[in-house]
Amino acid sequence: GGGGGGGGGGGCHCHPVRRLPRSRCLLSAPVLGKRGAASYAHTLQNIPETQVTTLENGLRVASEESHQPTCTVGVFIEAGSRYEDAKTNGAGFFVEHMAFKGTKKRPGSAFEKEVESLGAHLNGYTSREQTAFYIKAFSKDMPKVVELLSDLVQNCALEDSQIEKERGIILQELKETDSNLTDVTFDYLHATAYQGTALAHTVEGTTENIKKLTRADLASYVDIHFKAPRMVLAAAGGISHRELVDAAKQHFTGASFEYKAKGSVPDLPRCRFTGSEIRARDDALPLAHIALAVEGPGWADPDNVVLNVANAIIGRYDRTFGGGKVRVLGVQQGEPEAFSSVGKLKVKWLTVSPYLQNQSSRLAALAAEHKLCHSFEPFNTSYSDTGLFGFHFVSDPLSIDDMMFCAQGEWMRLCTSATESEVTRAKNYLRNAMVAQLDGTTRVCENIGSHLLHYGRRIPLEEWDARISAVDAKMVRDVCSKYIYDKCPAIAAVGPIEQLLDYNRIRSSMYWIRL
Template sequence: MAVKLTKLENGLTVVTDQMEYLKTTALGVWVKAGSRSEGEQENGITHLLEHMAFKGTTKRNAREIAEEIEAVGGEMNASTSVEHTNYYVRTLADDVPLGLDILSDILQDSIIDADELAREKHVILQEIGAAQDTPDDQVFDVLLETAWPNQPLGRPILGTPETVNGFSADAIRQYVERKYTASDMVLAAAGAVEHEALVDLARANFSKLSNSAPDEDNLAQYVGGEGAIERDLQELQIILGFEGLPYEHEDYYAVQVLASILGGGMSSRLFQEVREKRGLCYSVYAFHWAFADTGFFGVHAATGPEDAAELTEVLVDQLKEIAKGVSEKEVSRAKAQLRSGLLMALESPAARAGQLARQVMIYGHPVAIEELEKRLNAVTADRLQVLAEKLFATDNPTFVKVGPKAPMLNYAELKERLAGIKA
């Protein structure tokens, strides 16, 4: 594999990985703009903009955008996250110029038609409704709102019906001008791609991007606490967690190993204790989200109300137990799982392009797989014990629930049970 990076005169970064054995190319533009980039009254505008990008430009209407890429057997989509938005295509190698032309068109020349905007608002309202009807989605919105209240990181990516209905075409254009700057964008490609040829295409196609100074996001302030939505459901969705680590923290890979040991797979502690031994739920797992300046380490489970009390007690006990230490066997298994994920990404051009784009946005440059493996291999059992104590010995865990009312540990009791963990 041959990873190359070029920064254009306007600030746009182009990064590629030529995978010579492939006949297709995954190509995308990643923008450092997500839901945490929004003001309070802008909540949801990043996601709406992502939808509107496909609804017509100065030279293509919405149908022509879809037809042109599909006429050559390609596919196109986009997604919005907390910190990034990405627009991507997958095409045969010969059709990369077309894919890039369409990407540059929708990112620079979208017209934000009033009729299309009204229709797409309605689509997003349906999307918001679907998320609210899905308890295991809704509980994560409650998590964000509880962990980071009254700040951009704590607001839903989709926005609310009130904010979405309030957006005008001018507001969207102003947001684009402020956030879609060349220096905050990465063009990444993997597969059958020639770096210099793509650089030439990018230089010719992305000349209209703003090169104004980036608009920095506000720092997040973790708060934590208790949040709940009571609903008449068969199962109660539960998340218990703590402030985690940002991407660039020295223990980033250690916290991923810790999450894997605790609840990453069928051999993990939580799966064995909660599901296999006690049969308290179907799904239970641990996770760690990393953001630019903070993170979240959590455990998610769903159970019937009759088992909620025992489940929460077991979750707390497992957190206390892992803070006492882990075995070398557990560390080895977790490292193998994470290493496998890293290497599998190298076999998928779409995953590889996304990996490169995120690395450039976080570190400013691609990171060699050998360096990632080195960081992962440096994790030790002793370090994991110190890290677990540090994460879990806190006065402000986050505890959120969505579902039926059930007898279980309350927030004060949960904090008291966790107090035995020493930092």
């Protein structure tokens, strides 16, 4: 994601046996009738409160207690590729790999074996502004899990032999990433939109950097970023906050919180958005990947909620979703030539045109009916002080122009004529996605850790619901106009993209000439 989409555009490393499944199920609509609405409101009001305690060294300890047999405990760190320079880009991703390969206390595979002995799952990821390590285990093992995580972030061994072994693994991963055209497209999008700034860096780093990074580079990265005030210890599940704080005091009190040299405290590098493009034409590829984005708001900006509603109106589409004109078996009436024989009956096939199966958005309906693309998805990727708001689609070479025309037309429609009915539908979709965050301890734990790093507090779902409820069609039109209308976009295109129009032609579709 994420980046994500989301969050957004982050690399991930985890042991292949330990990848945690992510639930993709959607809950039923929360506002169907009085009983459903009351149940939904009751659910929001009865979510356990997030408790937060700050230790003397600046480490924030946060938890949400629930009566479950399992828990997820994680360490979320304010570190990522945005804090790297051109020479050290990739260090954070390299450190994440090394964190699973033993500590000073548990060398080699001893760390992973101890996690396995608990029947637990270990996972981690690195993004542009955040790094996380978390373990899902039985609730009774929470103190042991806290001790394991403290060992992982405070005593990473960084053995020379393991570094060389992981170097080869990461280089192989980079080759595999190059074959994932969606990831490549989004990396290009960041590279052009934030050219000359730290957000242009990929999370994984360059092949050249991975070959050159030394143990000293990795140790320096850990020493600078793995400081207590930059970390959040978050937990969710069948745990006690008091016991979590006690375990944190026991194992994280020694976490460093001081910088030896003046000026060594890492600052968030300033970034700027540049309307521009990168085109990587390769006619040997079967499909074109296109991403177009304007500059969006940072994490804490209230406009984010409105833009998420706008994206829900646009919707998403994949050919596997089905869709197309609905043929209805009708009662005999009308002209004879409109009928066909089915058995002994004369029946009429009614073609119902704008109503399409499984397609509630206009753009999805157009894509399905006219076969404009294989898939498309809008995104709103936020960072501390900026973001990327746009859409990504995959299409046949001869459909690029039509798909771009329809997608930009949908943007212009949102800016000028978004309706209350589609805003209501989009708000219900967002509410469903929001309530889905209650599903499982891992998602709640990630939510707590990310919120404390991004907002400085855990925003309750009840507050999110109030923000969503406050959005109306006028807000959607105004906010979309603010970020989209007559703005210079960033464009990334990969594959057989000969039909992609010149940048200035695409730029000229970012506004309508109206009287």
